[in-house]
Amino acid sequence: MRILGIETSCDETGIAVYDDELGLLSHQLYSQVKLHADYGGVVPELASRDHVRKTLPLIDAALEESGSTKNDIDAIAYTAGPGLVGALLVGSTIARGLAFAWQKPVVPVHHMEGHLLAPMLEEEQPEYPFIALLVSGGHTLLVEVKQLGDYTILGESIDDAVGEAFDKTAKIMGLEYPGGPRLAKLAELGEKGVYRFPRPMTDRPGLDFSFSGLKTFAANTLRAEGGMDNTNEQTKANIAFAFQEAAVDTLLIKCKRALKQTGLKRIVIAGGVSANVHLRAALGDLMKKLGGQVYYPRTEFCTDNGAMIAYAGMQRFKAGHVSNDAVVKPRWPITELLAM
Ligand code: KG4
Ligand code: ZN
Numbered sequence: 001m002r003i004l005g006i007e008t009s010c011d012e013t014g015i016a017v018y019d020d021e022l023g024l025l026s027h028q029l030y031s032q033v034k035l036h037a038d039y040g041g042v043v044p045e046l047a048s049r050d051h052v053r054k055t056l057p058l059i060d061a062a063l064e065e066s067g068s069t070k071n072d073i074d075a076i077a078y079t080a081g082p083g084l085v086g087a088l089l090v091g092s093t094i095a096r097g098l099a100f101a102w103q104k105p106v107v108p109v110h111h112m113e114g115h116l117l118a119p120m121l122e123e124e125q126p127e128y129p130f131i132a133l134l135v136s137g138g139h140t141l142l143v144e145v146k147q148l149g150d151y152t153i154l155g156e157s158i159d160d161a162v163g164e165a166f167d168k169t170a171k172i173m174g175l176e177y178p179g180g181p182r183l184a185k186l187a188e189l190g191e192k193g194v195y196r197f198p199r200p201m202t203d204r205p206g207l208d209f210s211f212s213g214l215k216t217f218a219a220n221t222l223r224a225e226g227g228m229d230n231t232n233e234q235t236k237a238n239i240a241f242a243f244q245e246a247a248v249d250t251l252l253i254k255c256k257r258a259l260k261q262t263g264l265k266r267i268v269i270a271g272g273v274s275a276n277v278h279l280r281a282a283l284g285d286l287m288k289k290l291g292g293q294v295y296y297p298r299t300e301f302c303t304d305n306g307a308m309i310a311y312a313g314m315q316r317f318k319a320g321h322v323s324n325d326a327v328v329k330p331r332w333p334i335t336e337l338l339a340m
Contacts (some may be wrong), residue, residue, distance in 0.1 A: 001074045003317060004062070004098075005310025006055065008091035009083025009111045010137070011035075011042045013054040014306030017066035017073070018314050024121055025066035027307040028058040029300075033178060040177050041167075048086035055094050062306070070102045075322070077313020080108030081329030082138065088328040096326040105322040107313045112139055112334050114308035115270040116151075118297035121311055126266045126295040131258050133251060135279075136271035137163035137180070140209050140251075141334070142258050145268070148315060149340030153333075154258050155207025162247055163273045165211035169218045169243050173236055174228050183240050184276050190241025191234075195221055197246035202253045207261075209254065211247065218243050248279045252286055265292035275302035315340060 007014035016027035032050050036042050078095035099106045116132050134141040140157035170179020200210045225231045287294045319340035
């Protein structure tokens with residue numbers, strides 16, 4: 001069976017074709033980064049309009065790259081949420097329109113389930129059950145994954161998502177949108193031990209996170225050094241280093257607790273922030289020490305993409321989770337998903 005996946009939840013148009021026997025056959029991505037850069041963040045209306053321009057040409061390209069025609073496609077999966085409502089509506093309307101024209105079923109996909117299952121596109125895949133740390137621009141979730149579709153949230157952020165904290169801190173430091181990866185790059189030039197940032201909510205039990213204080217701590221540190229214009233590059237790099245060190249350490253402390261609490265030895269990291277090299281290395285070290293294993297998607301499938309939606313869509317399709325509505329759910333807790 002073969003499925004077309006459509007991702008348009010934020011500022012990336014991602015299209016892919018996945019075959020349940022042959023694996024991923026093609027994937028196409030168009031990033032709107034340049035479009036939003038002047039505004040310092042995603043402008044929802046511009047995002048929707050650009051998805052309208054890009055989605056159909058990318059579907060043509062993905063079909064061609066996979067050597068498929070519409071007749072080879074058994075179902076169409078699209079991101080139904082969570083995300084920006086206008087952007088989601090573009091994907092859902094195109095999915096619905098194509099499904100009507102081609103007479104194929106439609107499969108709504110949860111964006112975070114897509115991220116969670118992205119490591120399944122790699123050669124080395126985790127067995128169930130495992131812990132998933134989902135870290136993106138909109139979410140910070142620690143999830144116990146008992147089996148495909150069976151998710152229990154162990155912890156989540158009570159304020160900013162960790163990706164959001166990276167982006168906001170980057171903005172404070174004068175870095176261009178999208179700031180997260182730029183801040184991580186600046187941190188590579190920083191020196192250890194110059195600043196020590198707090199590890200929020202690690203001094204009390206529980207698995208929830210809070211990241212908005214780290215951004216404020218970075219802003220105050222920068223101000224104490226003379227502000228953005230009077231601080232030299234090395235000092236900025238040192239602040240970036242301390243921010244990243246604290247954010248990663250905080251994630252690590254909670255992962256360690258979640259593993260202990262559940263007795264599990266496998267952990268998956270996914271979502272945009274899982275592209276962070278420091279986080280991957282730190283989690284790799286931790287799992288080595290614990291005699292467990294960490295799994296993550298290749299870097300290009302950490303951030304938003306169509307491949308993860310096609311993969312998750314295939315699993316949902318096989319479980320019979322097709323829909324006749326062009327439903328979008330801008331807010332959609334992952335725990336509301338039906339088991340497979
Ligand atoms: O999953 P994603 O592409 O979109 C959402 O669903 O939100 O995640 C984007 C987030 C952004 O906040 C971005 O700054 C962050 O992931 N990100 C990173 C890195 N690469 C992307 N954060 C830290 N280090 C990185 N290398
Ligand atoms: Zn995402």
